[in-house]
Amino acid sequence: MRLLSFLARRIFQAVFVLLGLSMLIFVIARVMPGDPARTALGARAPQWVVDRLREDMHLNDPLPVQYYFWLRDALQGDFGISLFTRREVADDVKEFLPASVELVLVAGLITAVGGIGLGTLSARYKDTWIDNLVRVISYAGVVTPAFVFAILFLLLFGLELGWLPAIGRLSEGIIAPPRLTGLMTVDSLLAGRPDAFWDALKHLILPAAALAMGSLSQEARITRSTMADNLTKDYIAAERALGIPDRIVMGRFLLKPSLIPTVSIFGLDFAASFSNAFLVELIFNWAGLSRYGMNAMLRKDLNAISAVILILGVLFITVNILVDLIVGALDPRIRLRAATSE
Amino acid sequence: MTHQAEAREFAPTLTRSRVRELERKNRLDNLGRAWYKFSRNPLSIVGAATVLIVTLLAIFAPFVAPYPEHVKPFTDFANASLPPSLTHAFGTDEIGRDILSRVIFGFRDALLMGVTVLALVVPVGVLLGLVAGYFHGTRIDTVIMRLTDIFLAVPPLVLALAIASVLKPNLFNAMMAVSLMWWPWYTRLVYGLTSALRNEFFVASAETLGASTSHILFRELLPNMVSPIFTKMSLDMGWVIIIGSMLSYVGLGVQPPKPGLGTMVASGAKFLPDLWWISIFPGLAIVVVVLGFNLLGDGLRDLFAAEEI
Numbered sequence: 001m002r003l004l005s006f007l008a009r010r011i012f013q014a015v016f017v018l019l020g021l022s023m024l025i026f027v028i029a030r031v032m033p034g035d036p037a038r039t040a041l042g043a044r045a046p047q048w049v050v051d052r053l054r055e056d057m058h059l060n061d062p063l064p065v066q067y068y069f070w071l072r073d074a075l076q077g078d079f080g081i082s083l084f085t086r087r088e089v090a091d092d093v094k095e096f097l098p099a100s101v102e103l104v105l106v107a108g109l110i111t112a113v114g115g116i117g118l119g120t121l122s123a124r125y126k127d128t129w130i131d132n133l134v135r136v137i138s139y140a141g142v143v144t145p146a147f148v149f150a151i152l153f154l155l156l157f158g159l160e161l162g163w164l165p166a167i168g169r170l171s172e173g174i175i176a177p178p179r180l181t182g183l184m185t186v187d188s189l190l191a192g193r194p195d196a197f198w199d200a201l202k203h204l205i206l207p208a209a210a211l212a213m214g215s216l217s218q219e220a221r222i223t224r225s226t227m228a229d230n231l232t233k234d235y236i237a238a239e240r241a242l243g244i245p246d247r248i249v250m251g252r253f254l255l256k257p258s259l260i261p262t263v264s265i266f267g268l269d270f271a272a273s274f275s276n277a278f279l280v281e282l283i284f285n286w287a288g289l290s291r292y293g294m295n296a297m298l299r300k301d302l303n304a305i306s307a308v309i310l311i312l313g314v315l316f317i318t319v320n321i322l323v324d325l326i327v328g329a330l331d332p333r334i335r336l337r338a339a340t341s342e
Numbered sequence: 343m344t345h346q347a348e349a350r351e352f353a354p355t356l357t358r359s360r361v362r363e364l365e366r367k368n369r370l371d372n373l374g375r376a377w378y379k380f381s382r383n384p385l386s387i388v389g390a391a392t393v394l395i396v397t398l399l400a401i402f403a404p405f406v407a408p409y410p411e412h413v414k415p416f417t418d419f420a421n422a423s424l425p426p427s428l429t430h431a432f433g434t435d436e437i438g439r440d441i442l443s444r445v446i447f448g449f450r451d452a453l454l455m456g457v458t459v460l461a462l463v464v465p466v467g468v469l470l471g472l473v474a475g476y477f478h479g480t481r482i483d484t485v486i487m488r489l490t491d492i493f494l495a496v497p498p499l500v501l502a503l504a505i506a507s508v509l510k511p512n513l514f515n516a517m518m519a520v521s522l523m524w525w526p527w528y529t530r531l532v533y534g535l536t537s538a539l540r541n542e543f544f545v546a547s548a549e550t551l552g553a554s555t556s557h558i559l560f561r562e563l564l565p566n567m568v569s570p571i572f573t574k575m576s577l578d579m580g581w582v583i584i585i586g587s588m589l590s591y592v593g594l595g596v597q598p599p600k601p602g603l604g605t606m607v608a609s610g611a612k613f614l615p616d617l618w619w620i621s622i623f624p625g626l627a628i629v630v631v632v633l634g635f636n637l638l639g640d641g642l643r644d645l646f647a648a649e650e651i
Contacts, residue, residue, distance in 0.1 A: 016488060020491075021496065024493075143633045144632075145588060151607065275497035275499045275500040276497075278499065305507070309504055
């Protein structure tokens, strides 16, 4: 019941935020100088065709009316025609979104495993050379932009050493599995094609790692500091005094309460990784939504830009609600506070 | 000697100038203690030194850069694509320009971007946060904070990219786009601090004495938030420079032939992996600047014990 009322309140807020965001996007799209109808049809279309399209697009109506029609269409998934691909934006999104989701999911996995792993290691060997090494690496990771990592990885592992494929989602000569989910790895497994699965996985590693480095370092730092704080608590000393093996003390009693701040930050980073993917996908030529959005921006393709930003907003808000739920599950105190505060 | 004169001798009357003198001494003492605490951590010193050196390099770029004329339209095909050497520490690019000189000049736009964005964003964000926090629970609070939520609903890079992309691509518009996305972070920070402080006794006593709202906001509340705001500004200098370099990387920021760090990484990327130095050194320069501001910010955070950032 408590959970339901929490969810209801958050979803109610989210609707308002998204409405506001849609207005913001609409304003940005209309700030653009030039006639959208003329841009859509090209310079050589006769004037009467442009005039008719202006009428169809409600461009002669006042702005609030235009907004109403734009929002009504957007809610039905109709964002108009992409000026660049000359297809329905909705179809483009359907084609490109899964690739981004796959990339971001793998990056999230690398972040979670690597970040928590390194953080735990660092806290376990606090003030030794292992700890110092992890701290230096994670500091460098936090301050290096994702696109610099992308270029470094591409250069080092992709081209110089040639360990992993550098560009695209599949090697030439490997036929893509039939599209079911759009996630290349999942599709290959469903089609029973281990060769395609390995190839797709190898293509994923470099971009996902470049995308994950920043948040991984952030996670490692936070996990380390929380664990190091909790390590000095009395209950840990008590458990050790009872003769509980170090492995269990660290893995079970210390890790769970220490993960709460890590999970909060992880959620924020995870949601933000769709935007960091903008440059990473561009560099690795990864056919995802972020590369699509980036190209749309560089070509001033407003219909596509609006759709991409709105989808990113929905994803961001959804992930944030999920994170609040997970943190609530990890920490009973927060659950209580949320329930009593309102 | 009378009793009064004796008292005057041992406890000199507190004249106005004497009070001012004592206050100054007190401030100096505090500053000295703060510096002592700050300098205990070698990383903070490294950060402060990096920021100082980069700032000086940026200011005196025409005098310290080995080839200042390489920043203007310039070609020297005889010396093109040279790897790092003694004459060109970072090598030369595909048309013979010295990369070290261009990186030093590149610091200028990076710092300019950070300073301009923060100068625009901090006053607006802080003012909105103060007002919303002080009028906690009223309609003003709701309007300001819901507006903030909308801007925070999308990662700043995406909207900054979108805004910059519909405007003319140049450094000024990039700064405007990032500024438009950055104020909510300060509103949120100051809102949290104000909401906590508004129930303190010093606010209540100022209200009882009939102090004006602006006096309470700027004289009573704001001075208590200076340290977290400064800490966040130092950390944000780094993030704004990163976002600026990303905008430049995709061609929406500093325009060639002007040397922007992100622009240089992008234009060198075509020549990877053979001419690696064209991209890698500007990329490392970004990392160094951002690292400097982060170390400095972390040092300030420890110093002020400002945990809310």
